[in-house]
Structure formats: C-alpha cells, structure tokens
Amino acid sequence: MKAEDFDLLSKIIHQRSGLVLGPEKAYLLESRLVSIVRKNNMKTIEDVAQALRIKRDEALIADITEAMTTNESFFFRDQKPFTLFQKNLLPALVTARASRKHIRIWSAAASSGQEAYSLAMICAEESARLQGWRIEIIGTDLSRDMVTRAKTGIYSQFEVQRGLPITLLMKYFQQIAGDKWQLKDSLRQMVQFREGNLLTDPGVSGSFDIVFCRNVLIYFDIPTKGRVLNTISGLMPPDGSLILGGAETVLGISDKFKVVPGEHGLYVPAGAPTQTRASA
Amino acid sequence: MKTCLIVDDSRVIRKVARQIFETLGFSCSESENGQLALEASQQAFPDLVLLDWNMPVMNGLDYLRALRHLPGGDGPVVIFCTTENDMAHIQMALGAGANEYIMKPFDADIVRGKLEQLGLMDA
Numbered sequence: 001m002k003a004e005d006f007d008l009l010s011k012i013i014h015q016r017s018g019l020v021l022g023p024e025k026a027y028l029l030e031s032r033l034v035s036i037v038r039k040n041n042m043k044t045i046e047d048v049a050q051a052l053r054i055k056r057d058e059a060l061i062a063d064i065t066e067a068m069t070t071n072e073s074f075f076f077r078d079q080k081p082f083t084l085f086q087k088n089l090l091p092a093l094v095t096a097r098a099s100r101k102h103i104r105i106w107s108a109a110a111s112s113g114q115e116a117y118s119l120a121m122i123c124a125e126e127s128a129r130l131q132g133w134r135i136e137i138i139g140t141d142l143s144r145d146m147v148t149r150a151k152t153g154i155y156s157q158f159e160v161q162r163g164l165p166i167t168l169l170m171k172y173f174q175q176i177a178g179d180k181w182q183l184k185d186s187l188r189q190m191v192q193f194r195e196g197n198l199l200t201d202p203g204v205s206g207s208f209d210i211v212f213c214r215n216v217l218i219y220f221d222i223p224t225k226g227r228v229l230n231t232i233s234g235l236m237p238p239d240g241s242l243i244l245g246g247a248e249t250v251l252g253i254s255d256k257f258k259v260v261p262g263e264h265g266l267y268v269p270a271g272a273p274t275q276t277r278a279s280a
Numbered sequence: 281m282k283t284c285l286i287v288d289d290s291r292v293i294r295k296v297a298r299q300i301f302e303t304l305g306f307s308c309s310e311s312e313n314g315q316l317a318l319e320a321s322q323q324a325f326p327d328l329v330l331l332d333w334n335m336p337v338m339n340g341l342d343y344l345r346a347l348r349h350l351p352g353g354d355g356p357v358v359i360f361c362t363t364e365n366d367m368a369h370i371q372m373a374l375g376a377g378a379n380e381y382i383m384k385p386f387d388a389d390i391v392r393g394k395l396e397q398l399g400l401m402d403a
C-alpha cells in the first residue's frame with residue numbers, strides 16, 4: 001500500500017472512531033480491507049483511497065472503520081468490576097436512590113453485548129431487593145453490526161463458556177440450536193442497544209449512575225481519551241461511578257474524574273466527596 | 281500445589297488438558313475411566329476433577345455420584361468436560377453435584393475463566 005493511501009485511510013479511521021493506527025498496522029489494514037474492496041466492486045486499496053479523495057462516502061468510511069476495530073468481549077470479563085457492581089455500587093445506589101427507585105446504567109462501547117447482559121443478570125439475581133425499581137441498562141457501540149448482534153442476544157457455545165458460570169447459563173439462556181444459546185426474553189427486555197459514537201454522538205442522553213466504558217480507550221490517543229472522558233462526565237451525577245478496563249486510567253488524561261483508592265478500575269467525578277463509596 | 285485429576289478415555293484429551301492445567305499451576309494425574317478415577321480418589325482426594333461423561337467401565341456421572349457419597353467426597357471441585365451439550369445433561373450433572381460444566385471443544389481461556397469463578401485462581 002502506498003504511504004499516502006495509508007495516511008489518508010488511517011486519518012479517516014482516526015477521525016471517525018478515535019482508533020490510532022501506527023504505520024506498523026499497514027499490513028493489517030490491507031488484509032482487513034480486502035473484503036471491502038470487493039464489496040464495492042473495486043480492485044485495489046488505491047481505488048478505495050481514491051474514491052474517498054473524490055467524495056466523503058459515509059457508508060464506506062463506516063465499513064472501513066468497523067473492519068479495523070476490535071470487538072472482542074466476554075461475559076463477566078475480568079470478574080472484579082462485576083463483583084464491585086454487585087457488592088458495592090448497586091447496594092449504595094439502592095440506598096442513595098431510595099426515593100426515586102430508578103437506576104440508569106450505560107455500557108459504552110458494548111460490542112456484542114456481553115457486558116450489558118452480565119449487568120442485567122446481576123440485577124436479575126438481585127431482584128429481591130430491586131422490587132418496584134426501574135433499572136435501565138443501555139449498551140451503545142459504534143458498529144452497527146455489533147449492535148444488531150447484541151440485540152439478538154444469541155451467542156455461540158464458545159462465547160457462553162467464556163466467563164459465564166454454568167448456573168447462570170442454565171437460568172438465563174435457552175438453547176436454540178446445538179451450539180447456539182440465546183438470552184431469555186425476560187433478560188433481553190432489561191437491556192437496550194443503540195448505535196453511538198463516543199467521539200461525536202454517544203447515542204444516549206440524560207444522566208447515568210454507573211458507566212462501564214472498558215477496553216475502548218486503550219485504542220485512542222490521549223486527547224481523544226480526554227474528550228471521551230469529558231463526554232461521560234457530562235452524563236453523570238456527582239455521585240456516579242465510572243468503570244474502565246484493566247489497562248485504562250483517567251490519571252494524566254482528564255481532571256473530571258478521580259481514582260478511588262483501593263478500588264482498581266473505579267473512578268468517580270472529581271467533585272464527589274471522598275468517603276461516600278466503596279465503604280462496604 | 282493444587283492437584284487435578286483428569287478423567288477421560290481419550291489420551292489426546294488428557295494430554296491437552298494436562299498441558300492447560302499444568303500451565304495454570306496444578307499438579308496433574310490421569311485416569312481413563314470412572315472406576316480407575318474412583319480408586320484414585322479413594323487413595324487421596326484431588327482438589328479438582330476434570331471429568332468426561334462417556335467412558336467405558338464407569339461413566340463420569342456414575343463416578344461423580346459415587347464420589348459424592350464417600351465421606352469427605354463433597355470436597356473436590358468437579359468440572360464436567362464433555363461433548364454432551366444439551367440442557368438436560370447439564371441439569372443432570374449439576375443435580376449430581378458437579379460444580380461447573382465445560383462443553384467440548386474447550387481451550388485454556390475457558391478453563392481459566394471457570395477456575396477464576398470457582399475461586400481456584402486469582403482473576
């Protein structure tokens with residue numbers, strides 16, 4: 001691939017998604033774009049670049065971007081954030097929101113939906129203490145394909161074994177084919193999925209008590225990470241909680257959030273009082 | 281070091297499983313059917329049993345039931361690992377006292393995830 005074509009394509013991908021592609025990714029870009037070249041009746045990547053120089057084709061840009069993103073996810077990924085949610089964050093909210101009985105949770109960059117559904121399963125497990133509560137769980141992702149997949153709630157045998165305890169599989173899924181499992185309607189109804197771009201239009205509005213935004217900031221450069229964290233902080237009350245992925249932090253990136261000592265991966269709005277949470 | 285008894289009539293599966301569990305820090309032994317596994321378990325309970333279902337002489341379910349009836353036999357953590365992948369089999373295994381269930385084919389990621397949930401490994 002010509003350097004000028006790589007520059008153009010990586011710039012377009014960065015603009016749309018925040019994803020940073022170093023020159024060492026040229027080979028990867030080339031191999032992932034093969035099917036897009038074909039789909040658009042083009043012959044080479046040069047043709048793709050040329051087409052984009054002539055006209056800003058949003059559908060083509062979306063295809064190219066999605067071809068480069070990593071969509072890997074699994075149920076109860078890293079486990080600890082979900083234990084934290086079940087044991088600390090949810091009980092604290094049950095107290096703090098006792099008069100409103102309404103909790104809103106956002107799974108940002110939800111990919112194929114495992115994170116949002118894991119949270120829904122925890123809420124279902126805790127249903128005794130959530131009687132009469134309204135729990136909204138919203139998953140958003142840049143990729144239309146991922147949002148469509150997430151909505152179906154269908155996972156392969158392999159996917160339902162990564163991180164999901166067998167008892168929860170028995171309780172909340174039905175087997176729809178030998179090696180395909182689907183979340184039961186009651187669980188699917190607890191979660192909504194929408195397209196949303198964290199850089200431009202996150203796809204949600206209002207205020208979220210808990211935001212899971214995991215394993216997406218790692219792909220961004222520092223200014224982009226900062227922008228996304230600012231967006232999230234604008235969608236969160238002063239006593240909200242942000243959970244990032246294991247390799248992500250707000251430190252040195254945004255002053256809108258601060259770390260919670262002793263709770264790896266948990267961040268709260270900078271103005272929040274220090275002692276109010278995670279005291280369990 | 282935690283001990284793992286691998287029970288499967290396929291030598292290939294036993295070898296693959298042993299490799300995975302040894303990498304995860306377990307000391308492994310092997311049995312090729314439920315009867316031999318039961319004899320080994322009576323000598324010394326392993327911390328963990330990885331258990332196939334269909335085997336000659338004594339199948340995995342019968343082994344599990346016999347194990348759970350031994351004094352102290354509720355101690356070992358038992359993970360079924362089988363090609364039987366329908367809800368009826370899974371329910372039956374859990375009813376007989378299995379702690380987890382892996383549907384073949386499996387890989388190291390699946391095993392690691394199950395062990396983390398069972399508290400046998402740090403996440």
Ligand SMILES: C[S@@+](CC[C@H](N)C(=O)[O-])C[C@H]1O[C@@H](n2cnc3c(N)ncnc32)[C@H](O)[C@@H]1O
Binds near residue numbers: 016073110197214
């Ligand atoms: C590795 S997955 C993370 C999934 C899940 N949060 C987890 O931790 O398992 C990253 C996801 O981020 C999405 N993504 C990338 N850039 C995005 C953006 N600018 N806005 C929204 N989603 C984005 C990708 O489509 C992909 O599904």
